[in-house]
Amino acid sequence: MSDQKHCHDLMETLSDYVDGDLSPVLCEELERHLRECPNCRIVVNTLRKTIELYQKETQEETLPSDVRERLFRRLDLTSFLK
Amino acid sequence: MSNSPVDASLSLDALRAGDRNEFARLVDLFSGKIYRLALQITGNTQDAEDVLQETFLKAFHALPKFEGRSSLSTWLYRIAVNEALMILRQQKTQFSLFEDNDSGEEKDNVDLQLVDWCCLPETELQSTETRRVLDEAVQRLSPALRLVFLLRDVEGLSVKDTADALGITESAVKVRLLRARLRLREELSAYFSERMEKSS
Secondary structure, three states: OHHHHHHHHHHHHHHHHHOOOHHHHHHHHHHHHHOOOOOHHHHHHHHHHHHHHHHHHHHHOOOOHHHHHHHHHHHHHHHHOO | OOOHHHHOOOHHHHOOOOOOHHHHHHHHHHHHHHHHHHHHHHOOOHHHHHHHHHHEEEEEEHHHHOOOOOHHHHHHHHHHHHHHHHHHHHHOOOOOOOOOOOOOOOOOOOOOOOOOOOOOOHHHHHHHHHHHHHHHHHHHHOOHHHHHHHHHHHHHOOHHHHHHOOOOHHHHHHHHHHHHHHHHHHHHHHHHHHHHHOOO
16 A cells, blocks of 8 residues: 555544544544545445445345234234234 | 334334234334344354244233333343343354453454455345355354344344344444455355456
């Protein structure tokens, strides 16, 4: 990577940065570094994409209908099954 | 306490009073999330279903005493995590919530994969094969890292709620989350890099 110290600092604050929790001053400093360091840009972009893929995968999953039915029976909620 | 829009749509008074209709709404709102989490922790559908049922049975009995110090969803996740861990302990599965190092001082010595796979087509990124790789990668995380990643990134809990649900500090959540995210990124980068080489 182009600037070892900045790259190392970036790794430390990566989660806060992708979550939007980094202070404005640190955020500006990191974005300046990202503009100059293609490798760190790859790390940030692929990290964001990794989280996004897991979230997308999860959105598509629903509780199987047979599992829901058995759950409602166990909880004595069969009159609410629809 | 953080209160999600889903939590806010439920009447806590009705739930505390044992209202069956409101409880059925609670079950429908959270059962999918609880089942998915249980499946990721236990790794099999029968155990996940047991966790799901026990979680809501315990919640129903405990609701009259629920004080609302945490959000309903955090409270349910905490019950579910405890139920899942109990099942694993009964099976003598090694599953520790503790990490040797939560200080963040010890760095992962990994050679970062520097392949930009973000621009791959969505069909490739969301293929059945990719889904299998995603599932296997998360299962390879240590239990302590996996739970933090699942609650924070997959289920969308805040850092504070994740810490509350697992009984660890917020700083431990942040340290584990960064490790989990970086390890998953490495695994996916290795996989997609290979795919890109094959197709070029």
